[in-house]
Amino acid sequence: MFETAELGRTLDKAAYDKREPELRTELLALQERAREARLPVYVLINGVDGAGKGETVNLLHEWMDPRFLNTCAFGPRTDEERARPDWWRYWRALALKGRIGIYFGNWYTDPIVLRALKKLDKDRFETSLTRIKMVERALVDDGALIIKLWFHLSKPAQKRVYRQLLSSKRTRWRVTKQDLQNQDRYDRFRELSERALRETSTGFAPWTIIEAEDARYRDVAVGETLVAALRDRLERKPAPRPSAEQRPPPNHGRTILDTVDNTQKVSDKKYEHRLDELQARLHGAFEELKKQGRSAIAVFEGWDAAGKGGAIRRITAALDARDYQIIPIAAPTDEERAQHYLWRFWRHLPGSGKVTVYDRSWYGRVLVERVEGFATEAEWQRAYNEINEFEEQLVEHGTVIAKLWLHIDPAEQLKRFKERERISFKKFKITQEDYRNRDKAAHYVHAVHDMVERTSTDVAPCHLVAANDKRFARLDVLEHLCQRIEAAR
Amino acid sequence: MFETAELGRTLDKAAYDKREPELRTELLALQERAREARLPVYVLINGVDGAGKGETVNLLHEWMDPRFLNTCAFGPRTDEERARPDWWRYWRALALKGRIGIYFGNWYTDPIVLRALKKLDKDRFETSLTRIKMVERALVDDGALIIKLWFHLSKPAQKRVYRQLLSSKRTRWRVTKQDLQNQDRYDRFRELSERALRETSTGFAPWTIIEAEDARYRDVAVGETLVAALRDRLERKPAPRPSAEQRPPPNHGRTILDTVDNTQKVSDKKYEHRLDELQARLHGAFEELKKQGRSAIAVFEGWDAAGKGGAIRRITAALDARDYQIIPIAAPTDEERAQHYLWRFWRHLPGSGKVTVYDRSWYGRVLVERVEGFATEAEWQRAYNEINEFEEQLVEHGTVIAKLWLHIDPAEQLKRFKERERISFKKFKITQEDYRNRDKAAHYVHAVHDMVERTSTDVAPCHLVAANDKRFARLDVLEHLCQRIEAAR
Numbered sequence: 001m002f003e004t005a006e007l008g009r010t011l012d013k014a015a016y017d018k019r020e021p022e023l024r025t026e027l028l029a030l031q032e033r034a035r036e037a038r039l040p041v042y043v044l045i046n047g048v049d050g051a052g053k054g055e056t057v058n059l060l061h062e063w064m065d066p067r068f069l070n071t072c073a074f075g076p077r078t079d080e081e082r083a084r085p086d087w088w089r090y091w092r093a094l095a096l097k098g099r100i101g102i103y104f105g106n107w108y109t110d111p112i113v114l115r116a117l118k119k120l121d122k123d124r125f126e127t128s129l130t131r132i133k134m135v136e137r138a139l140v141d142d143g144a145l146i147i148k149l150w151f152h153l154s155k156p157a158q159k160r161v162y163r164q165l166l167s168s169k170r171t172r173w174r175v176t177k178q179d180l181q182n183q184d185r186y187d188r189f190r191e192l193s194e195r196a197l198r199e200t201s202t203g204f205a206p207w208t209i210i211e212a213e214d215a216r217y218r219d220v221a222v223g224e225t226l227v228a229a230l231r232d233r234l235e236r237k238p239a240p241r242p243s244a245e246q247r248p249p250p251n252h253g254r255t256i257l258d259t260v261d262n263t264q265k266v267s268d269k270k271y272e273h274r275l276d277e278l279q280a281r282l283h284g285a286f287e288e289l290k291k292q293g294r295s296a297i298a299v300f301e302g303w304d305a306a307g308k309g310g311a312i313r314r315i316t317a318a319l320d321a322r323d324y325q326i327i328p329i330a331a332p333t334d335e336e337r338a339q340h341y342l343w344r345f346w347r348h349l350p351g352s353g354k355v356t357v358y359d360r361s362w363y364g365r366v367l368v369e370r371v372e373g374f375a376t377e378a379e380w381q382r383a384y385n386e387i388n389e390f391e392e393q394l395v396e397h398g399t400v401i402a403k404l405w406l407h408i409d410p411a412e413q414l415k416r417f418k419e420r421e422r423i424s425f426k427k428f429k430i431t432q433e434d435y436r437n438r439d440k441a442a443h444y445v446h447a448v449h450d451m452v453e454r455t456s457t458d459v460a461p462c463h464l465v466a467a468n469d470k471r472f473a474r475l476d477v478l479e480h481l482c483q484r485i486e487a488a489r
Numbered sequence: 490m491f492e493t494a495e496l497g498r499t500l501d502k503a504a505y506d507k508r509e510p511e512l513r514t515e516l517l518a519l520q521e522r523a524r525e526a527r528l529p530v531y532v533l534i535n536g537v538d539g540a541g542k543g544e545t546v547n548l549l550h551e552w553m554d555p556r557f558l559n560t561c562a563f564g565p566r567t568d569e570e571r572a573r574p575d576w577w578r579y580w581r582a583l584a585l586k587g588r589i590g591i592y593f594g595n596w597y598t599d600p601i602v603l604r605a606l607k608k609l610d611k612d613r614f615e616t617s618l619t620r621i622k623m624v625e626r627a628l629v630d631d632g633a634l635i636i637k638l639w640f641h642l643s644k645p646a647q648k649r650v651y652r653q654l655l656s657s658k659r660t661r662w663r664v665t666k667q668d669l670q671n672q673d674r675y676d677r678f679r680e681l682s683e684r685a686l687r688e689t690s691t692g693f694a695p696w697t698i699i700e701a702e703d704a705r706y707r708d709v710a711v712g713e714t715l716v717a718a719l720r721d722r723l724e725r726k727p728a729p730r731p732s733a734e735q736r737p738p739p740n741h742g743r744t745i746l747d748t749v750d751n752t753q754k755v756s757d758k759k760y761e762h763r764l765d766e767l768q769a770r771l772h773g774a775f776e777e778l779k780k781q782g783r784s785a786i787a788v789f790e791g792w793d794a795a796g797k798g799g800a801i802r803r804i805t806a807a808l809d810a811r812d813y814q815i816i817p818i819a820a821p822t823d824e825e826r827a828q829h830y831l832w833r834f835w836r837h838l839p840g841s842g843k844v845t846v847y848d849r850s851w852y853g854r855v856l857v858e859r860v861e862g863f864a865t866e867a868e869w870q871r872a873y874n875e876i877n878e879f880e881e882q883l884v885e886h887g888t889v890i891a892k893l894w895l896h897i898d899p900a901e902q903l904k905r906f907k908e909r910e911r912i913s914f915k916k917f918k919i920t921q922e923d924y925r926n927r928d929k930a931a932h933y934v935h936a937v938h939d940m941v942e943r944t945s946t947d948v949a950p951c952h953l954v955a956a957n958d959k960r961f962a963r964l965d966v967l968e969h970l971c972q973r974i975e976a977a978r
């Protein structure tokens with residue numbers, strides 16, 4: 001694979017001086033067009049030590065408009081990063097749509113380096129590569145352009161580069177001890193890199209290998225690659241956005257919601273007693289989890305007026321206020337809108353010993369966005385996998401996740417709507433929108449059915465809560481959360 | 490001071506049941522108005538252990554629209570937080586304008602607790618209080634409403650509360666070992682709290698002390714306080730925004746810029762040699778700083794076309810790409826616009842062993858925003874202090890800060906403009922705006938003069954760079970940065 005980048009290609013000064021201004025002009029124009037198109041562009045810079053990756057980043061800052069470039073490099077993980085799934089640090093660094101993000105020391109670095117040092121076994125190395133493909137797929141599906149550049153030097157070429165740098169007192173510092181030590185592992189790195197590139201050079205996000213010994217040749221090759229990728233992407237006609245029109249829901253007949261026994265009730269007296277008991281139990285269970293440095297997530301979904309807020313407050317009452325945050329999903333901010341839809345949820349993942357309660361969540365994609373046609377069928381269909389993949393990462397990291405759907409029947413819902421309208425301080429909770437949603441109930445039922453079918457997994461089951469009786473629901477929610485935390489120990 | 494909150498005030502159930510729905514209705518309406526007015530509201534929850542602070546936060550989530558509440562609690566610092574000035578964690582948690590942020594375990598907690606434990610001496614305790622006042626002043630000046638609630642229990646009342654909670658197996662967990670230990674320090678905490686409250690109960694951000702033994706009385710008192718503060722703030726006619734109209738610059742005669750000797754030059758040959766030398770020196774100096782876990786900031790300001798980008802690249806070329814980030818100050822994002830103007834700079838402060846290069850900076854407030862009238866005179870006038878205060882925090886934390894103004898004279902600037910227009914890949918750098926700015930040169934000169942006069946301090950001096958000769962300027966910038974880092978050791 002790398003032989004094609006060991007051809008000794010060079011570029012003389014005259015040819016470089018001719019090509020450079022053209023390239024810069026083209027790059028600037030394409031950057032501007034990408035900005036107008038709000039195209040998210042991620043440029044990955046990887047490759048062999050000594051191949052000039054840092055110099056290239058400097059060069060890109062010179063060649064393009066630096067106001068719309070974001071460069072990120074990742075070093076050792078901070079404790080906030082270690083407290084969350086591996087990918088958190090990359091998600092939080094993603095550039096806004098319309099900007100160009102340049103990443104080095106990125107998501108390819110750890111798997112290759114850790115595998116080379118035998119800190120990662122073969123299976124986990126392969127799993128990392130699969131995960132990378134899935135995340136890149138999700139970003140590309142969302143409209144991103146990912147340009148992956150691999151800077152290559154043959155073993156003798158790397159030696160020559162180092163020798164040259166070391167020959168002067170003033171450039172010697174550019175070669176670190178680590179660089180010299182890594183030379184011994186050149187073959188091992190090469191083999192693993194080849195495996196990683198082969199596995200992750202996909203149609204939607206291919207690698208380009210850059211022969212890097214001759215700086216002029218390298219720089220122009222980088223420029224040409226960016227120009228070609230940007231032009232190709234910008235000139236490709238976007239597939240006509242498939243109509244997100246409402247189709248009648250498939251007639252499943254009986255759905256999963258029909259299995260919920262909504263006649264269940266609890267008496268006043270028993271409620272108070274059980275509530276105290278469960279809150280104490282939750283507190284204890286969570287303290288244990290905290291000792292392990294782990295975290296928990298509770299996801300609340302359900303019909304309008306199903307009692308999410310009340311159930312959430314019964315949970316938080318059992319926790320130290322320093323340990324939880326509630327993330328109500330309202331309209332996204334502009335920064336959130338300028339990212340993949342999962343970004344705003346990644347953003348709030350709990351750290352060690354913390355709980356995040358999502359009041360509505362990423363399931364919006366396959367519920368309201370599906371039913372209202374805010375997402376195309378392709379978008380919500382692929383969301384099931386994206387969500388499973390996301391939750392799998394949480395669970396792998398050791399985060400406990402409880403997913404709750406609060407179910408009330410239509411008559412109960414109408415009763416609560418009317419009640420809310422009567423009470424001045426509850427009026428704000430009820431709008432015409434809520435009534436309109438009732439007309440779409442059949443669609444929602446099927447969306448919920450499909451959601452459970454596609455995303456209720458062993459590692460992150462979806463728990464349906466009979467919520468016609470508010471108190472019964474609150475106890476059930478508390479008990480489920482206790483069980484999830486206890487089971488995770 | 491606290492005697493006024495030891496009167497044994499209670500509220501019976503009937504009175505509570507009557508007042509509660511009214512309060513909720515008022516609060517919701519005011520929350521909505523605050524949102525429409527994009528008013529930033531910060532509610533601080535502090536006070537004695539056992540006084541029901543957590544319960545109150547739960548209650549506020551029930552009483553108000555939780556979609557627009559952000560609750561933050563601060564525990565032990567993470568390493569990302571420890572790597573930056575103390576206030577970084579609070580700045581990054583500030584709620585967007587129009588939302589209500591609720592903070593407990595906030596900026597008052599550490600000074601009081603650390604002082605009580607004798608981990609903070611008297612002077613540093615007083616300094617912390619002064620700093621708090623200055624930050625709160627800056628936030629209020631920017632339009633924020635800060636509501637500070639102190640929950641008080643007398644020593645016997647606290648004992649009664651604990652005894653009651655401990656009497657049942659199911660509520661026992663609410664009292665922690667720490668709570669019981671802290672009882673011995675009640676008097677010490679009381680004395681320090683009184684000192685803190687007296688010192689920080691300012692006209693622009695006063696404290697309200699809430700008598701907290703009776704839960705119903707406490708809840709209603711909190712509600713009433715919020716209603717009164719929100720109503721007062723929303724009904725106060727905003728002072729008519731003073732015209733930001735351009736006044737002729739004062740005739741300083743000779744300004745600080747006249748002291749720059751712009752005839753200084755460096756030859757090609759000497760440049761290459763010195764560049765290598767200085768880059769190696771910078772690399773070494775920074776490695777030393779890194780070993781100490783410290784960080785550095787370089788702030789670039791200067792005339793259009795003064796060569797900021799080129800100078801920045803000569804710095805970054807000497808650093809490991811994983812160690813620096815360049816923050817180009819373009820138009821703020823929506824989230825940035827919904828915060829105090831310093832927020833977007835706090836956001837990017839470097840962690841341990843890192844460098845942030847700001848390509849334009851917070852000085853925009855007293856330069857372009859002043860000259861263009863984007864900021865009122867009151868706004869840019871107070872910015873000098875806000876900036877000094879900000880930089881002082883950086884320096885205290887151990888961050889090295891280098892501030893550079895790149896100076897070219899008008900003839901050289903015109904020459905560079907013309908040159909940029911000739912070169913296709915440099916055209917993007919030059920717009921009609923740049924020519925218009927030239928007409929305002931006299932205003933800018935005086936703004937720069939005032940900036941140096943007001944913000945060039947011993948701890949963070951402003952360095953004026955003779956930049957007519959690009960190469961001379963680059964060397965000078967590198968040398969200044971080296972000196973700043975070396976002097977900080």
